Amino acid sequence: MKRRQVEEAIFKFIMVCSFLLVASSLGLILFTVIVKGLPSLNWAMLTQTPKGGYYLGKEGGILNAIVGSIYLAGGGTLLALLLGLPIALYLGVYSRKSRISDWVRLSLDVLWGVPSIVYGAFGFILMLAMGMRASLLGGIITLALLELPIMTRAMDEVIRMMPRDLEQASLALGATRMETAIHVVIRQTLPGIITAILLAFGRGIGDAASVLFTAGYTDRLPSGLLRPVASLPLAVFFQLGTPFPEVQQRAYSAALVLTFIVLIISLGSRWLSSRLSRFALK
Amino acid sequence: MxxxxxxxxxxxxxxxxxxxxxxxxxxxxxxxxxxxxxxxLPVLLIVLLVVALWLRTQPILETQSIWSLLLGQTWHPIKSQFGFLPFIAGTMWVTIVAMVFAVPVCLLSAIYLSEYARASMRMIMKPLLDLLAAIPSVVYGVWGMLAIVPWVQNTFAPFMNKCFSYIPFFAVNNPTGFGIMAGGLVLAVMVAPFIIAITYEVLQAVPTGLRQASLAVGATQWETIKYIVMRQSLPGVIAGVVLGASRALGETMAVLMVVGNVAHMPTSIFDAAYPLPALIANNYGEMLTIPLYDAALMGAALILLLVVLVFNILSTLILRRIVRRSRR
Structure with a gap:
């Protein structure tokens, strides 16, 4: 009798320890990035583009990368939304359970797992085929492909959770499925849809491997859809690659900026969706 | 006009x-x-991914057989020698080390959260795992370089060298700390939120009635977990682990930054390695200047894609069946 309880106590202790280990690793990452990144973070870094000799440790900042990343992720998210929302509505309203929607869901799940470097390689092939060079547009297209499954599946889950009564009430009143989708389903699931959009945006802004091939890098602010554009993850990566400690210091600060943006998005979407869910019918 | x-x-x-x-x-x-x-479109996109990469890989398949590519050990792009084996081995070493660390910890955490933890604990868990999953891979890489690599170099490797140096598997031939061990540890943390979330879902899908029946005949909670819950959820747990492994396989930036990037066959967990994604990311710049180089790199991407597709399709199908059964 005793032995069984001791075994349980031991395993319970190990379980708590492993959970704490996972939880503390988050704290450890944030701690490391803040401690290393904060000292060289200053106003000039956030508001200036790299000046001559920046990569040797001279003056300048990473504004080009911050703006570039926002353009890239913003464009990618918008494009993914244009495709993802119709897919989610089709899966949720038009064809909830059918062979086609099964296939679409499976392919979205599979696409979710495809590594971003593969998307990068595919985007590169696409650009070669279209005769394009590394550019903002190429980066946006590649990021949209990367974000599409994440966003769509998140929306699909929310729409599926919605009470069917609402939808049926709308249909019973004579609304078409499109009218139901736009006036009832989207309105009711808006908090979830916004969470899905921000989730995809956060994933897009942090991804480096896919824009490495397709967006290029530049020290200037983004100037056009067909010009190369800088991005924060690559700013971190390239600055770490230089042999100068001052520049590496800036890479840590850039990593801090990136982490900060991503955390704000993650926490902000939680706050926003709880604010907005007051307007949904319970 | x-x-x-x-x-x-x-x-x-x-x-x-x-x-x-x-x-x-x-x-x-x-x-x-x-x-x-x-x-x-998503269905079409999967087909397009495979076809596009396959077409771009064609030139190299015309000059060399697929086996000489997959099993070749020399990588000399200038001499048109493209042997992928060191890179495939590197990918596998890093992934396996990551899974060895991640799986027990994640499983135990998920069991704790699903079976023992209070509701308030679960409320904390969700945002915590979301945050951990939201951190960009470059930031994981920076963390790896700043925290993990020095730890492996100064603490872990010397300790293993002192205690287990007679096992070749643990031999320390590489004093820098950049290597499979560091890459595996960083990856383990990266895939943890992922595996925990899936395993938690799978455990929650086990019917409460089964648990209650087991508790009613006098089993302790741990015995119920061991004999009932784990046995019921085993396929789902395996599927979750496979999904996590396929994440680890394709992870690029974080691994690239800590794994050392030396193209050879690793023999110890402290050796440097050169996984496939790192190969692609490091050489994209010069790939159009050397003949067949681009075909070789696209081939590397194709290998990754195919492995990940197989892993993902199988485990998604298993998971879907489990979740659907529980929703009924």
Whole structure:
């Protein structure tokens, strides 16, 4: 009798320890990035583009990368939304359970797992085929492909959770499925849809491997859809690659900026969706 | 020229107009068709990914057999020698080390959260795992360089060297700390939120009735977990682990930054390695300047894609069956 309880106590202790280990690793990452990144973070870094000799440790900042990343992720998210929302509505309203929607869901799940470097390689092939060079547009297209499954599946889950009564009430009143989708389903699931959009945006802004091939890098602010554009993850990566400690210091600060943006998005979407869910019918 | 342009514009304009003046039923039919065709894009995209990469890999397959590529050990792009084996081995070493660390910890955490933890604990868990999953891979890489690599170099490797140096598997031939061990540890933390979330879902899908029956005949909670819950959820747990492994396989930046990037066959967990994604990311710049180099790198991407596709399709199908059963 005793032995069984001791075994349980031991395993319970190990379980708590492993959970704490996972939880503390988050704290450890944030701690490391803040401690290393904060000292060289200053106003000039956030508001200036790299000046001559920046990569040797001279003056300048990473504004080009911050703006570039926002353009890239913003464009990618918008494009993914244009495709993802119709897919989610089709899966949720038009064809909830059918062979086609099964296939679409499976392919979205599979696409979710495809590594971003593969998307990068595919985007590169696409650009070669279209005769394009590394550019903002190429980066946006590649990021949209990367974000599409994440966003769509998140929306699909929310729409599926919605009470069917609402939808049926709308249909019973004579609304078409499109009218139901736009006036009832989207309105009711808006908090979830916004969470899905921000989730995809956060994933897009942090991804480096896919824009490495397709967006290029530049020290200037983004100037056009067909010009190369800088991005924060690559700013971190390239600055770490230089042999100068001052520049590496800036890479840590850039990593801090990136982490900060991503955390704000993650926490902000939680706050926003709880604010907005007051307007949904319970 | 100008004329044809205006004609094209007119047809386009008329199309839009006729769309706007459609009856409600007409709009409904139109949107259904439109939404259906957009929904088929993901299916098409998978096919396109495979076909595009395969076509770009063709040039190298025409000069060398697939086996000499997969099993070749020399990598000399200038001499047109492309042996992928060191990179495939590197990918596998890093992934396996990551899974060895991640799986027990994640499993135990998920069991704790699903079976023992209070509701308040679960409320904390969700945002915590979301945050951990939201951190970009470059930031994981920076953390790896700043925290993990020095720890492996100064603490872990010397300790293993002192205690287990007679096992070749743990021999320390690489004093820098950049290597499979560091890459595996960083990856383990990266895939943890992922594996925990899936395993938690799977454990929650085990019917409460089964647990209650086991508790009713006098089993302790741990015995119930060991004999009932774990046995019921085993396929799902395996599927979750496989999904996590396929994440680890394709992870690029974080691994690239800490794994050392030396193209050789690793023999110890402290050796440097050069996984496939790192190979692609490091050499994209010069790949168009050396003949067949681009085909070789696209081949590397194709290998990754195919392995990940197989892993993902199998485990998604298993998971789907489990979750569907529980929702019924």
């Amino acid at each position: 100008n004329n044809s342009k205006t004609a094209w514009f007119k047809t386009f304009y008329n199309q839009i107009r006729s769309l706007l003046t459609l009856s409600r039923g007409g709009k409904e039919r139109f949107t259904e068709k439109l939404f259906l065709s957009i929904s088929l």
